[in-house]
Amino acid sequence: MTKVAIITGISSGMGKASALYFKSKGFEVYGGARRVERLKDLNEQAIHTQALDVTDKISVRSLVDRVVSEQSRIDVLINNAGYGEYGPLEEVPIENAKKQFDVNLFGVGQITQYVLPIMRRQKSGRIINISSIGADVYSPLGGWYHATxxxxxxxxxxxxxxxxxxxxxxxxxxxxxxxxxxxxIAFENARKNLKENSPYEELINKVENLFNQIGSGATSEDLAKIFYQAATDKNPKRRYYNSVMDHGMVLIAKKMPNTYRKVLTRLIK
Known part of the structure; x- marks a missing residue:
């Protein structure tokens, strides 16, 4: 029996890599994104795509109904769509903060509510929620993102x-x-959220420089393999990390919050 996966936010990055990886492993893959012009190459790989806005009930319902109509089952839902609404908490407009929650949390809840009855009927299913070490590790400017x-x-x-x-x-x-x-995108949003003559402009430069110094770690393809492991492990873990370093940063932030705060303060002085 061919297994079926829905993946949100497949126009780029981890979502796109995951769609391709799950397809290579024999899954029927369905997904979507707001930027439909970026989905053409996925269509050419026999991945089922359509326009998808996770904050729009009609858009979400359309995708789930299509999968059920064509496949009669849903084995895996990967809630991948999300972004960073960065900026100083004093200045980020509350409507932007609400949008951050709509995409990163309430959109997840909406599609999951539509998928769960099908999974209950099957008596099986896996919901994979793509969070971030930023759920535990924090930096200035990411307050609303970290909260989601x-x-x-x-x-x-x-x-x-x-x-x-x-x-x-x-x-x-x-x-x-x-x-x-x-x-x-996160730092572009941070600058858009600054008020005129903002006292936080220097902080944005410092935090962005810190991110650049840390550099980038995992590729999207690396993460796709972690998503697949989370979706197929017989006895799934509560949390999945790409590296020991990622897990270690979370443990330090949770177990030694004062030490984490001191190091962070020193890095962005």
Whole structure:
């Protein structure tokens, strides 16, 4: 029996790499993104694509209904769509913060609500929630982003406690900094969110320089393999990390918060 996966946010980065990797492993892959012009090459690889806005109920319902109509089952849902609404908390417009939650958390909840009845009927399924080490590790300017990812982790854990009895599991993947467009977009948003003559402009430069010094770690293809592991492990873990370093940073931030704060302060003085 061919397994079926839905992946959100497949126009680039981890989402695109995952769509290709799951297809190479024999899955029927469905997914979408707002930037439909970027989906053509995925169509050519026999991946089923369509326009998808995770904050639009009609758009989400259309994708799920199509999968059920054509495949009659959904084995894996990868909630990958997301972005970083960076900027100083004093200045990020609240409507932008709400949009961050709409995409990174409530959009996840919406598509999951549509998928769960199908998985319960099957008595099996895996929900993979793409969070970030930024759910535990933080930096200035990322307040709203970090809040969405911390919320996603808790939401996933609660969901897992509710649906495990039906043969469904909900797990979290926490990537670190990756070789993608994510940081570029996050700092573009940070500058857009600055007010005129903002006292935080220098801070944005310092934090962006810090990110550049840290450099990029995993490739999208590396993360696709972690997504696949999370989707196919017989006994799934609560959290998946790409590297020991990513996991270590989370442990330090959680177990030694004062030390983490001191190091962070020193790095951005």
């Amino acid at each position: 990812k911390a919320s996603l982790n808790m939401w996933s854990d609660v969901l897992d406690s509710e649906v495990k009895r039906f043969g469904i599991r909900s797990v979290v993947v926490q990537p670190g900094i990756t070789k993608s467009e994510w940081s570029k």
